[in-house]
Amino acid sequence: MFCLEDQDILKQYAAKNDNNFRTWTIPEKAKTFVAKFVNLQDNRVNLQTTTGRSAFIDIKLLSETDQEWIRSKLQDSE
Numbered sequence: 001m002f003c004l005e006d007q008d009i010l011k012q013y014a015a016k017n018d019n020n021f022r023t024w025t026i027p028e029k030a031k032t033f034v035a036k037f038v039n040l041q042d043n044r045v046n047l048q049t050t051t052g053r054s055a056f057i058d059i060k061l062l063s064e065t066d067q068e069w070i071r072s073k074l075q076d077s078e
Contacts, residue, residue, distance in 0.1 A: 021050065025063040040070060 020036045024047065035047035035055060047055045047061065059067055 024062050024066050026057070027063050028061060036074060037070065040074065045070065076077070 022032050023032050023033050023034055023037075033049065033055075035049045038046040038048050039053070040046070040059065043059050044057050045057050049055055049059065059070065062070075
């Protein structure tokens with residue numbers, strides 16, 4: 001039997017091994033985190049974290065590599 005904490009760990013492990021999740025970087029804060037790209041609207045990136053929460057981040061705060069990845073992803077979907 002799993003406890004809630006074990007379920008959270010399994011959920012995060014599964015999310016991190018999902019090909020749609022990647023590591024994002026906010027250079028100004030020297031912070032990295034794992035999340036999945038949802039969309040871009042009005043220069044705000046909507047990312048879904050491994051815990052299922054939405055994170056809305058100004059695209060300019062992300063690393064140049066992340067910004068290029070988003071541009072490429074959006075071009076591929078057109």
